[in-house]
Amino acid sequence: MTPLHHYLILSALLFSIGLAGALTRRNAILVLIGIELMLNAANLNFIAFWRYGAHPEALTGVMFVIFSIGLAAAEAAVGLALIIAIYRHRKTTNVDEVNSMKG
C-alpha cells in the first residue's frame, strides 16, 4: 500500500510545476493552466488525507474536493472569457503586453 507521504510529495511536485508555469509562461491561457494544476494538487492532498486520516466516515475531504471542482469550473469559465475579451480588445494574450488600465 502506498504511504501517505508519497501522495503528499507528488502533490507538492504538481503544485510546484503549476507555480513554475504560472510564473514563467507569458501566455495568459498557460498561466490559467498553471493555476488549474495548483488547484488539482490541492485536491489530491484533500483526498489523500481523507483516505488515510481519522474519521473518514465524515467525508469532509470528499465534500471539499467536490466543491473545489465546482469552483475551479467557474473560475476557468470566467478566466477564459476574460482572456477572450482581452484578446478581442488588444489582439494579444501575452500578459507582459497587457500593462495599462486604459486600452
Next chain:
Amino acid sequence: MSLPFAIIALLTVASAVAAMSLRNLVHCALSLVVTFAGLAALFLQLNAQFVGFAQILVYVGAVAILIVFAILLTRGAEPGPPAPVANSPWWGVLIAGAAFATMAGAVISTALTARPDSAPPAATVQQIGEKLLHEYVLPLEVIGLLLTAAMIGAVIIAMQEKSKP
C-alpha cells in the same frame, strides 16, 4: 510504493511538465488532459470513486474543451519565432523549486500517523448524496448560485461589444 502508483505518478508529473514547457499551445492543452486523467486515476486509487469520475467529467470533459476553444479563438496571438517563455524564466523556476523544497521538507520531517488501512473507507454515491442534502445543503445552494452567476458573467464578458451609435 506500489507499482500502479509509480506508473500513474510518473505519467502525471511528466505530462504536467510537458503542459507547462511545450511551445505549441495545443500540445500543452493535450498534455494537460493526460495530467487530469492521471489525477483522476489517483483519486480512484484512493477509493474516492465519485470524485474520480467527477474529475474526468469536469476537467477532462469540460475544462479541457474550454481551454482548447480559448486557444483556437486567440489563435492569431500565438507568436511564431519568438519564444513564449519570459526573458529570464529561471527566477520563476527557482521560486517554484524553493516552494517544493519547503513543502517536501515539511512533509518528510513530519511524523504522519497514518490510520492502519485494514478497511479502506468507502464513499458511496448514496452517502455523498445524503451528506450533500443534509449537512452541506447550504454550500450546495451557494455553489449552484455561483455557477449560475459565473455562467452569465462569462457570457456577458465574452459577448461582442456593440458599437454605440
